[in-house]
Amino acid sequence: MAFSTHSFANSLKTKLILYMSFFSLIVGCVLMMSAYKISLEETNEILDQQMKNLAERVVRHGLEPTRNDFEPTQRYAEQDLFVDVWSYKDRTKNQQHSDILVHSVPKAGFYRHKNADDVWYTYVLPQKDYQIQVSQQQSVRQDLALELAGSMLIPYLVLMPFVIWGLSWMISRILQPLDDFKAELAQRNSKDLQPILARDYPVEIIPTIEEMNHLFERISLSQQEQRQFIADAAHELRTPITALSLQMQVLLQEFPEHADLQRLNLGLVRIQHLVTQLLNLAKQDASIEDLERLQDFDVSTTAVNCVEQLIHLAMQKNLDLGMEQSEALKLHSQESAVHSIIYNLIDNAIKYTPNNGVINVSVYPKDDHAMIVVEDSGPGIDPQLHEHILKRFYRVHHHQEVGSGLGLSIVDKAVQRIHGQLSFGTSESLGGLKVSIELPLSPKA
Numbered sequence: 001m002a003f004s005t006h007s008f009a010n011s012l013k014t015k016l017i018l019y020m021s022f023f024s025l026i027v028g029c030v031l032m033m034s035a036y037k038i039s040l041e042e043t044n045e046i047l048d049q050q051m052k053n054l055a056e057r058v059v060r061h062g063l064e065p066t067r068n069d070f071e072p073t074q075r076y077a078e079q080d081l082f083v084d085v086w087s088y089k090d091r092t093k094n095q096q097h098s099d100i101l102v103h104s105v106p107k108a109g110f111y112r113h114k115n116a117d118d119v120w121y122t123y124v125l126p127q128k129d130y131q132i133q134v135s136q137q138q139s140v141r142q143d144l145a146l147e148l149a150g151s152m153l154i155p156y157l158v159l160m161p162f163v164i165w166g167l168s169w170m171i172s173r174i175l176q177p178l179d180d181f182k183a184e185l186a187q188r189n190s191k192d193l194q195p196i197l198a199r200d201y202p203v204e205i206i207p208t209i210e211e212m213n214h215l216f217e218r219i220s221l222s223q224q225e226q227r228q229f230i231a232d233a234a235h236e237l238r239t240p241i242t243a244l245s246l247q248m249q250v251l252l253q254e255f256p257e258h259a260d261l262q263r264l265n266l267g268l269v270r271i272q273h274l275v276t277q278l279l280n281l282a283k284q285d286a287s288i289e290d291l292e293r294l295q296d297f298d299v300s301t302t303a304v305n306c307v308e309q310l311i312h313l314a315m316q317k318n319l320d321l322g323m324e325q326s327e328a329l330k331l332h333s334q335e336s337a338v339h340s341i342i343y344n345l346i347d348n349a350i351k352y353t354p355n356n357g358v359i360n361v362s363v364y365p366k367d368d369h370a371m372i373v374v375e376d377s378g379p380g381i382d383p384q385l386h387e388h389i390l391k392r393f394y395r396v397h398h399h400q401e402v403g404s405g406l407g408l409s410i411v412d413k414a415v416q417r418i419h420g421q422l423s424f425g426t427s428e429s430l431g432g433l434k435v436s437i438e439l440p441l442s443p444k445a
Contacts, residue, residue: 012175012178013168013171013172013175016167016171017164017167017168017171020164020167020171021164021167024160024163024164028153028156028157028160031152031153031156032149032150032153035148035149035152035153036145036146036148036149037145039144039145039146039148039149040141040142040145043078043141043144043145043148044141047078047136047141048110048123050081051081051110051122051123051134051136052123052134054081054083054134055083055108055123055125055132055133055134056125058083058085058125058132059125059127059132063085063127063129063130063132064085065085065086065087065090065130066083066084066085066086067084067086068082068083068084068100068135069082070082070100070135072117076137076140077140077144078136078140078141078144080136080140081134081135081136082100082134082135082136083132083133083134083135084100084101084132084133084135085130085131085132086101086130086131087129087130088104088129088130088131089129100115100120100122100135101133102122102124102131102133104126104131105124105126105131106126107126108123108124108125108126109123109124110122110123110124111123111124112138117137118137118138118139119137119138119139120135120136120137120138121135121136121137121138121141122134122135122136123135177200177201177202177205178205180200180201181196181201181205181209184196193216193217193219193220194216195213195216195217196209196212196213196216198210241268241271244268245265245268245269248261248264248265248268249265252265294332294333294334295332295333295334295335296330296331296332297330297331297333297335297338298328298329298330298331299329299330299331299338299363299370299372299439300328300329300363301328302335302338302339302342303323303342303361303363303372304323305339306339306342306343306346306361307321307323307346307361309343310343310346310347310350313347313350314350314359317350317353317354317355317356317357318355318356319350319353319355319356319357319358319359320357320358320359321346321350321359321361322358322359322360322361323360323361323362323363324360324361324362324363324364329363329364329365329370330441331370331439331441332441332442333418333439333440334417334418337414337417337418338372338414338418338439340410340411340414341372341411341414341415341437342361342372342374344407344408344410344411345372345374345407345411345435345437346359346361346374347407348407348408349374349375349376349378349432349433352376352378352379352433353376353377353378353432354377354378354379357376357377357378357432358376358377358430359374359375359376359377360373360374360375360376360427360429360430361373361374362374362375365441366438368440368441368442369438369439369440369441370438370439370440370441371436371437371438371439372436372437372439373434373435373436373437374434374435375427375429375430375432375433375434375435376427376430376432376433377427377430377431377432378432378433379432380426380427380431380432380433381424381433383424411435411437415437415439418439419439419440420437420438420439420440421437421438422435422436422437423435423436423438424436
């Protein structure tokens with residue numbers, strides 16, 4: 001959940017939507033203030049003209065003292081104008097009656113003053129004996145301008161959710177290439193280091209794709225150099241080790257009871273086995289382009305060949321190495337990979353099964369798969385260690401003098417390469433380790 005929250009907070013899409021929504025609100029506020037200012041200016045212009053016209057009509061219809069009927073507790077609208085006509089002779093009396101009145105002025109015009117109730121906006125038209133003034137509350141004009149601005153903003157607020165939804169849709173469409181790019185990377189396996197084609201992506205992420213292609217190229221080169229080093233080292237070691245083994249066999253014929261020579265010979269056998277395993281591992285790590293083509297072959301025949309190649313090692317420990325097979329079982333796969341799987345499983349069973357033990361190899365069909373099972377009467381492996389035994393150079397029984405810890409790693413690599421499944425268990429009949437390989441009879445698309 002923490003990862004999901006962190007991903008959501010760092011999502012470009014989420015940030016763009018939030019920023020665009022915030023920006024839209026800011027724009028709405030700016031529009032509101034601008035509309036209010038414009039409405040107030042227009043309102044002032046119209047109402048000023050009305051006040052001026054009203055004062056002039058009062059003059060044309062005859063001057064008579066007039067008092068406004070303003071009530072502080074009442075709420076007034078923009079059409080409510082307060083008219084006062086007062087004589088200069090009664091100035092003091094009239095000003096005591098109403099604090100809306102403006103002191104006598106020399107010329108006509110608009111004046112602003114403040115009393116206890118509000119700020120007033122007044123047009124004053126002085127005459128010979130009278131002063132005419134038309135007054136209006138400034139708050140009335142502000143309320144009118146605010147109402148006009150609000151009526152302009154309401155459609156904007158109503159449309160805002162649809163605008164945000166539209167922005168979200170457009171942002172999703174714009175960022176779709178990023179999702180496509182992620183999906184393309186997710187579909188690749190660990191060995192697929194082919195360059196990503198940049199022609200279908202926007203120019204903004206092409207530099208990233210080019211850098212990733214350069215990274216793939218460097219990783220591929222590094223892996224190739226590593227595999228080549230293992231293969232070259234194994235090849236270079238094989239020749240002198242073979243020569244040493246031949247010389248050791250000559251010495252053992254002359255001094256068969258020499259204990260030091262026996263131990264030295266056992267060490268040479270282990271080194272020779274390690275070199276062979278390194279060569280097999282280098283082949284399993286080969287890139288996809290180096291793999292052989294698929295072919296049809298009989299799994300049972302391949303298993304029999306492996307048994308025949310290893311029967312002499314089983315006889316040295318007096319092991320009962322047998323095979324159970326049904327009718328011919330055709331498999332469309334890589335024969336060398338299947339051979340490597342069966343060979344290494346039998347080889348491991350021979351190493352870790354005590355003298356006079358039993359090893360059984362079974363090949364049979366199961367649904368649309370071919371099952372290869374190798375069981376032995378050895379000590380078996382703790383189920384908690386099943387995940388560890390596939391690691392390179394990991395050995396459970398360290399007391400064994402021959403063994404490199406690479407056999408099951410080679411098997412695992414080969415099984416993955418041909419899209420099979422590898423599982424471990426305990427043999428019900430023999431009591432030792434049971435290794436099951438499930439291979440598809442036809443290759444995956």
